[in-house]
Amino acid sequence: MENIEQHVAFMRMAIELSMQNVSECVGAPFGAVVVKDGKLVAKSANRVVAANDPTAHAEISAIRLACLSLNTFDLSGCVIYTSCEPCPMCLGAIYWSRINTIYYANTKADAADFGFDDKFIYDELDKPMEERMLPVVQMLRDEAVAAFKLWETSPMRIDC
Amino acid sequence: MENIEQHVAFMRMAIELSMQNVSECVGAPFGAVVVKDGKLVAKSANRVVAANDPTAHAEISAIRLACLSLNTFDLSGCVIYTSCEPCPMCLGAIYWSRINTIYYANTKADAADFGFDDKFIYDELDKPMEERMLPVVQMLRDEAVAAFKLWETSPMRIDC
Numbered sequence: 022m023e024n025i026e027q028h029v030a031f032m033r034m035a036i037e038l039s040m041q042n043v044s045e046c047v048g049a050p051f052g053a054v055v056v057k058d059g060k061l062v063a064k065s066a067n068r069v070v071a072a073n074d075p076t077a078h079a080e081i082s083a084i085r086l087a088c089l090s091l092n093t094f095d096l097s098g099c100v101i102y103t104s105c106e107p108c109p110m111c112l113g114a115i116y117w118s119r120i121n122t123i124y125y126a127n128t129k130a131d132a133a134d135f136g137f138d139d140k141f142i143y144d145e146l147d148k149p150m151e152e153r154m155l156p157v158v159q160m161l162r163d164e165a166v167a168a169f170k171l172w173e174t175s176p177m178r179i180d181c
Numbered sequence: 182m183e184n185i186e187q188h189v190a191f192m193r194m195a196i197e198l199s200m201q202n203v204s205e206c207v208g209a210p211f212g213a214v215v216v217k218d219g220k221l222v223a224k225s226a227n228r229v230v231a232a233n234d235p236t237a238h239a240e241i242s243a244i245r246l247a248c249l250s251l252n253t254f255d256l257s258g259c260v261i262y263t264s265c266e267p268c269p270m271c272l273g274a275i276y277w278s279r280i281n282t283i284y285y286a287n288t289k290a291d292a293a294d295f296g297f298d299d300k301f302i303y304d305e306l307d308k309p310m311e312e313r314m315l316p317v318v319q320m321l322r323d324e325a326v327a328a329f330k331l332w333e334t335s336p337m338r339i340d341c
Contacts, residue, residue, distance in 0.1 A: 032321045039328035046337045050328035070337075075254045075277040076241050085234055094235045104325045109306060110277060113270025116302045116315065117235040123317045126325030135329040142276045146269060146306060155276065157283045161192045165264045165286030168199035168210035169295040177206040177230075 024059070031056055031102045032124055034064060038079065039104040042066035049137070053079035053103040055087035055096065055120070062099060063087035079103060080111035084118050096120050105132050108139040109146055184219070191216055191262045192284055194224060198239065199264040202226035209297070213239035213263040215247035215256065215280070222259060223247035239263060240271035244278050256280045265292050268299040269306055 031054050038052025051067040065082035069075055080103050088094055096118040105127040107115060115123060133140040145153050172178060191214050198212025211227040225242035229235055240263050248254055256278040265287040267275060275283060293300040305313050332338060 028320065033324070036321065036325045036328065039325065040331060043328060043331045043335050043337070046335070048337075050332040052328075069254050069277075073248050073252060073254045074245055075248065075256070075279075076236065076245060076274045078277075081236050085236060088233050088235065092233060094229050094233045096235070104328060106319075108273055108277075109269045110271075110273025112306065113268055113273060113302055114236045116298070116305065117229075117238075117268075117270060119235075121316070123315065125317065125319055126321045127329065128319070128322070131322070131326060131329060135332060138276070142273055145276065146272065155283065156281070157285065159266075159285055159288070160188065161196065161286045162288070162291070164193070165196045165199065166291060168196065168203060168212075168264060169287065169291060171200060171203045172210040172295060175203050175206070177203070177208075 027059060028102075028124060031061070032104075032126060034061075035079075035102045035104045036126060038064060038066040047071050050135075051079040051103070051105055053083040053101055055083050055099050055101050057091075057096075057099045063090050076110065078108065078111050080107050081114050084114055084120070088118070094118070100124065105129070106139070108132075109142050187219060188262075188284060191221070192264075192286060194221075195239075195262045195264045196286060198224060198226040207231050210295075211239040211263070211265055213243040213261055215243050215259050215261050217251075217256075217259045223250055236270065238268065238271050240267050241274050244274055244280070248278070254278070260284065265289070266299070268292075269302050 035052040035054045039050045048070045049067040054064040055062045063086035067079045068077035100122040102124045106125045106129045129139045195212040195214045199210045203210045208230045209227040214224040215222045223246035227239045228237035260282040262284045266285045266289045289299045
């Protein structure tokens with residue numbers, strides 16, 4: 022790992038966000054920082070309760086702020102420091118954002134030990150759809166595929 | 182499936198959003214609708230390009246709007262109709278939101294056939310972390326766990 026001091030400083034920033042979120046009674050103990058070329062782009066703690074938004078985990082909130090700051094939906098060239106291994110939602114968001122590297126501290130097993138459901142959701146995603154706790158029903162596929170066919174001919178067809 | 186006509190009407194609404202998003206050159210061919218007790222709560226198409234937000238898939242956007250409308254981060258009792266099988270990010274968001282049932286039309290394989298990366302991300306999540314395309318590095322776990330310990334004593338400790 023190059024620039025170890027820099028990595029440590031940004032991860033400590035993420036950890037500090039996670040601590041502060043609890044000590045200030047804002048929300049759950051998670052923080053994340055997005056960095057590009059060694060410079061801070063955006064940072065956030067978990068904002069689920071504060072924003073009434075179940076998707077406002079620290080990583081997703083930091084990604085949204087980074088996109089706002091850089092005026093793009095493509096964070097290629099950025100890295101993320103997160104105080105905990107991302108849940109499947111946040112891991113998916115990191116892939117879609119094209120972030121280059123994830124640095125994390127606590128594991129999903131640590132999160133599970135303290136009552137967070139990350140591991141449960143990982144376990145669910147590992148199961149075939151029909152064995153999951155959450156019922157899933159397919160319908161009208163024949164009608165829906167028309168939108169994909171329309172997309173094929175769209176002048177707007179860019180990689181999104 | 183009870184109330185088949187109602188299910189068909191809401192799924193057609195999701196499909197219409199996916200078609201309209203392409204025909205109006207707003208974004209990718211995906212739409213989602215959140216419903217509670219047979220009534221529409223929120224609906225959205227994919228807003229990634231329009232909002233410069235890689236997390237603004239149709240399902241996540243509809244969930245955020247539903248939470249805003251119902252003034253809660255807990256969508257228990259709601260169901261979601263989505264024009265395509267959710268990607269791991271959106272599936273995670275659906276779990277965190279506590280939505281009760283997913284109705285979907287196109288499959289992730291259909292999405293892959295038309296150039297969308299959902300299946301790639303599913304495949305990545307199935308691999309052990311060290312075999313994924315996206316580099317992941319653990320560091321400072323000993324320092325980060327302090328936030329979880331602080332959380333255990335927080336008066337704010339509610340299920341979030």
